[in-house]
Amino acid sequence: MSNNQIKQDNVRNFSIIAHIDHGKSTLADRILERTKALTQREMKEQFLDAMDLERERGITIKLNAVQLRYGAANGEDYLFHLIDTPGHVDFTYEVSRSLAACDGVLLVVDAAQGIEAQTLANLYLALDNDLEIIPVINKIDLPAADPERVTKELEDLLGVTKDEVIHASGKSGIGIDDILEAIVERVPAPEGEPEDPLKALIFDSLYDPYRGVIASISIKEGTVRVGQRIRMMQTEKEFEVTEIGVFNPKPTPKDSLTVGDVGYLTASIKNVSDSRVGDTITSAERPASEPLPGYKKMNPMVFCGIFPVDASNYNDLREALERLELNDSSLQYEAETSQALGFGFRCGFLGLLHMEIIQERIEREFGIDLITTAPSVIYEVELTDGETITVDNPSMMPDTQSVSEVREPFVKATIMVPNDYVGSVMEICQAKRGAFQDMQYLDDNRVNITYEIPLSEIVYDFFDQLKSQTKGYASFDYDLVGYRASNLVKMDILLNNDTIDALSFIVHRDFAYERGKAIANKLKDLIPRQQFEVPVQAAIGNKIVARSTIKAMRKNVLSKCYGGDISRKRKLLEKQKEGKKRMKMVGSVEVPQEAFMAVLEMDTDND
Numbered sequence: 276m277s278n279n280q281i282k283q284d285n286v287r288n289f290s291i292i293a294h295i296d297h298g299k300s301t302l303a304d305r306i307l308e309r310t311k312a313l314t315q316r317e318m319k320e321q322f323l324d325a326m327d328l329e330r331e332r333g334i335t336i337k338l339n340a341v342q343l344r345y346g347a348a349n350g351e352d353y354l355f356h357l358i359d360t361p362g363h364v365d366f367t368y369e370v371s372r373s374l375a376a377c378d379g380v381l382l383v384v385d386a387a388q389g390i391e392a393q394t395l396a397n398l399y400l401a402l403d404n405d406l407e408i409i410p411v412i413n414k415i416d417l418p419a420a421d422p423e424r425v426t427k428e429l430e431d432l433l434g435v436t437k438d439e440v441i442h443a444s445g446k447s448g449i450g451i452d453d454i455l456e457a458i459v460e461r462v463p464a465p466e467g468e469p470e471d472p473l474k475a476l477i478f479d480s481l482y483d484p485y486r487g488v489i490a491s492i493s494i495k496e497g498t499v500r501v502g503q504r505i506r507m508m509q510t511e512k513e514f515e516v517t518e519i520g521v522f523n524p525k526p527t528p529k530d531s532l533t534v535g536d537v538g539y540l541t542a543s544i545k546n547v548s549d550s551r552v553g554d555t556i557t558s559a560e561r562p563a564s565e566p567l568p569g570y571k572k573m574n575p576m577v578f579c580g581i582f583p584v585d586a587s588n589y590n591d592l593r594e595a596l597e598r599l600e601l602n603d604s605s606l607q608y609e610a611e612t613s614q615a616l617g618f619g620f621r622c623g624f625l626g627l628l629h630m631e632i633i634q635e636r637i638e639r640e641f642g643i644d645l646i647t648t649a650p651s652v653i654y655e656v657e658l659t660d661g662e663t664i665t666v667d668n669p670s671m672m673p674d675t676q677s678v679s680e681v682r683e684p685f686v687k688a689t690i691m692v693p694n695d696y697v698g699s700v701m702e703i704c705q706a707k708r709g710a711f712q713d714m715q716y717l718d719d720n721r722v723n724i725t726y727e728i729p730l731s732e733i734v735y736d737f738f739d740q741l742k743s744q745t746k747g748y749a750s751f752d753y754d755l756v757g758y759r760a761s762n763l764v765k766m767d768i769l770l771n772n773d774t775i776d777a778l779s780f781i782v783h784r785d786f787a788y789e790r791g792k793a794i795a796n797k798l799k800d801l802i803p804r805q806q807f808e809v810p811v812q813a814a815i816g817n818k819i820v821a822r823s824t825i826k827a828m829r830k831n832v833l834s835k836c837y838g839g840d841i842s843r844k845r846k847l848l849e850k851q852k853e854g855k856k857r858m859k860m861v862g863s864v865e866v867p868q869e870a871f872m873a874v875l876e877m878d879t880d881n882d
């Protein structure tokens with residue numbers, strides 16, 4: 276059958292979870308290598324991170340599942356499915372879905388860094404899914420490695436003994452055999468009956484222009500065959516299976532997939548929303564009575580406006596978003612018109628990284644230059660007439676007179692730092708309107724601090740500040756906890772006496788004056804001099820709270836280059852041209868892209 280005679284008892288489905296940069300992809304590569312999934316020559320540097328953008332940023336965005344064969348020390352052959360998980364907080368939901376496709380995980384911890392915030396977040400997801408956990412200390416080759424300390428941390432955290440913790444190095448190959456044997460011995464084989472009605476979990480889905488949706492599936496019950504009629508239990512749509520197969524790691528078609536198999540399925544599905552991640556595929560003729568647990572739609576938390584620099588690219592931008600949405604059901608968008616920026620789209624994202632990735636893909640893959648506005652969260656606004664509306668665009672915030680209460684989303688932020696930085700972390704959290712919750716000592720040197728903080732503050736420069744104030748030692752994770760009332764007001768920005776809707780933002784009243792001043796100063800620096808003097812004003816309602824002035828231009832930029840340094844001149848001209856692309860005429864003033872993001876960086880330079 277599809278397993279090439281390997282019995283279900285010898286199937287092992289597992290995943291690797293780790294804090295970002297603790298070496299998950301490198302370890303996955305070593306495992307592929309050891310099980311001869313790829314010859315060295317075929318092996319790209321990091322096979323599982325397939326998308327260009329991922330490789331460049333060195334992070335894993337999309338899931339992947341690879342089938343491997345392993346000849347164990349006990350003389351038997353085993354079939355492994357290694358399911359990759361994304362490592363960033365924005366993608367927690369995808370991690371949780373891919374874990375639902377497994378029976379065990381390797382919990383990888385960097386030998387020098389120890390347990391970090393996302394190690395814990397991922398561990399909790401694994402525990403939620405009742406998975407067998409194999410602790411692995413990675414990078415033991417590093418001079419700064421302290422495997423004893425990290426072993427102790429893992430013992431305390433997991434209640435395991437020292438002997439159960441594997442020491443490894445993805446770089447030098449130490450411990451890889453121990454890991455493979457531990458998978459055989461400790462991860463349970465999938466349960467489920469091949470003859471029962473089909474239940475296949477969709478844990479990822481991808482749109483291919485030729486074949487339609489390619490769903491990544493894990494078969495929990497029953498068997499699926501080519502030509503079979505299937506039904507999506509959530510959407511109740513039916514399709515006929517055109518191809519099924521496994522990745523080993525190249526896509527390899529099979530006639531059927533059965534319990535324990537992890538692979539892909541196509542069925543001429545034209546719309547990704549018809550095969551939602553987390554949904555259960557069953558047979559149309561003999562449907563299962565209940566879907567697999569845990570279907571949850573992920574809602575975007577961060578919104579921003581996306582506008583083409585060149586208005587004639589509006590339709591291209593819409594097409595680009597349509598195409599991206601096919602592969603990414605968590606991306607949302609709707610048309611938006613800004614007085615300042617013209618026609619564009621209001622887009623919703625899971626988090627900041629998700630937002631950056633989409634913006635970069637639009638620019639790179641579709642060649643459209645964008646102006647994006649500062650990210651905003653969704654506010655709940657109770658009006659004086661009793662109605663409640665949601666606002667994801669600051670410029671749409673109603674006038675203060677008609678508002679009785681504004682509520683904003685709060686998150687529980689978990690921050691892990693060495694002792695020395697506790698003071699700095701608390702200072703940042705306090706400045707970000709955080710409410711202290713708890714502080715726990717993990718060992719002699721490390722502390723786990725929890726705060727409740729408004730999401731909007733996290734969206735601004737929280738993480739950057741955290742990193743710079745703790746020399747990169749802090750690790751951070753967050754979870755939405757709900758909406759709370761806050762004293763918030765809308766700040767408008769006026770350029771040359773015109774209100775620029777795309778520059779409006781929401782701010783806590785206590786910080787309004789300070790932020791208004793900071794942004795007026797920042798914009799003065801960011802917006803190039805024009806032919807005339809431009810006043811920059813920050814206002815709440817009709818009240819101007821801060822003001823600065825962009826002086827009129829006197830000289831041509833080139834006059835700065837004395838002498839005949841041609842190459843320098845050319846560079847300057849090119850730089851100017853480059854800058855031009857990112858400029859937008861807003862009324863009578865030319866405004867660069869950076870100005871729309873200024874609100875994010877205000878706190879970092881208060882000069």
Ligand SMILES: Nc1nc2c(ncn2[C@@H]2O[C@H](COP(=O)(O)OP(=O)(O)OP(=O)(O)O)[C@@H](O)[C@H]2O)c(=O)[nH]1
Nearest residue numbers: 296297298299300301333334335362414444445446
């Ligand atoms: N010294 C040493 N460095 C390692 C080892 N494993 C990985 N690294 C390095 O650590 C960095 C991160 O490794 P990755 O494998 O990309 O980490 P990751 O956890 O997959 O990262 P994300 O995909 O972003 O979650 C890279 O620079 C690797 O070269 C190891 O065993 N020893």
